[in-house]
Amino acid sequence: MPVLQLPLEECLGLVLAADVIAPLALPPFDNSAMDGYAVRAADLNRDETSRLVVTDDIPAGRTELNPLAPGTAQRIMTGAPIPPGADAVVQVEWTDGGTETVTINRPVEPGQNIRIGGDDVRKGDAVLAAGTVLRPSTLGLASALGLPELPVRRRPRVLVLSTGSELVEPGRPLELGQIYESNGMMLASSVRDAGCVAVQLRFVPDDVEAFHQALKPYLGAVDVIVTSGGVSAGAYEVVKDAFEDHDVQFTKVAMQPGGPQGSGRYEGVPVLSLPGNPVSAQVSFEVFVRPALMASMGHAQTERRSARARITSALTSPAGKTQFRRGLHDPSSGEVVTPVGGPGSHLLSALALSNCLIEVPEDVTELPAGAEVTVRYLQ
Ligand code: AMP
Ligand code: MG
Secondary structure: OOEEEEEHHHOOOOEEOOOEEOOOOEOOOOEEOOOEEEEOHHHOOOOOOEEEEEEEEEOOOOOOOOOOOOOEEEEEOOOOEOOOOOOEEEEHHHEOOOOOEEEEOOOOOOOOOEEOOOOOEOOOOEEEOOOOEOOHHHHHHHHHOOOOEEEEEOOOEEEEEEEOOOEEOOOOOOOOOOEEOOHHHHHHHHHHHOOOEEEEEEEEOOOHHHHHHHHHHHOOOOOEEEEEOOOOOOOOOHHHHHHHOOEEEEEEOOEEOOOEEEEEEEOOEEEEEEOOOHHHHHHHHHHHHHHHHHHHOOOOOOOOOEEEEEEOOOEEOOOOOEEEEEEEEOHHHOOEEEEOOOOOOOOHHHHHOOOEEEEEOOOOOEEOOOOEEEEEEOO
16 A cells, blocks of 8 residues: 555554654653652752742743742642753642742752653654554654654555345345345455455345446545455356456365455456355455455554464364364463354354354364364454
């Protein structure tokens, strides 16, 4: 994705595209760490109370200061600049809180309760490195440095296209043979969860001409097209039929679920075509689409976290295919993972109840309970 300057409000979760050099120090000036009194430490008695005339009042935000005359104090608030001549702040709790004169019960050391300018960041420091994922704290730092925008790779706009003449919009009545559309909802949410912008096109019928027509308005407006359905071996495979004479290749991947896959370009726009069964579509998104989207935004970490865990029940898996079973992994109750539901790629509720994929390698056909597996988190 191209690099551009974006307002900080739009940068959460994006990747910084260039080092940030501090244009000023933080704190920008010496300031008080406490509500209290700015003094010269040497003016305070060591073993008894001291009494000083209070000559000024310095709230936070004051921009002009009077020098501190010897033997006097200035009332000062947290974050307010230290007046010239003062070298310490006595916290209000150690005083009688007076506004004309103040009685101070304990002496302070020079420098006490003063936050030195540049203590946190020095002007010219490389405070944030290119590649940093922008989090609330890094955005707070950028704002503290006075930066209204940051250079980032922008979010890809992803067209999530659902095909199938059987698909009906939730909220409408359902006739025999029809189902409610769910892949679009799931994939568009996954796109957003990855930090990208999702545009949904949900009810494209299994008709090649209608398919081309439906795509037209989006071609200049999206960065990538993700389709679901219409790519397997049956008749009426609209995605395959529509894309095949363009620059999109269809193949079978040695995995279950998610065997039939397509990828390429349609009218110059990158395309990833996923199978239609809901679990296949979602697993394909996790395995192929999400890492690609993360890479496009400049993330170094494109894969989800994974862990090793022991399965609580036996599993079987087809020879020659990597199997992704759905699982529930609770790291707090020992490193165990419970398979949820069977291998069927229509078992959406089992997917909804799981929080990870259990990866069974290609050459493994049986795993007894207690066997160690790799789990990939879905969150
Ligand atoms: P297909 O690959 O188009 O033959 O679809 C395989 C299975 O997934 C069929 O049972 C479809 O009804 C179902 N399916 C395809 N697309 C969707 C969708 N967007 N929402 C829910 N189910 C779908
Ligand atoms: Mg279909």
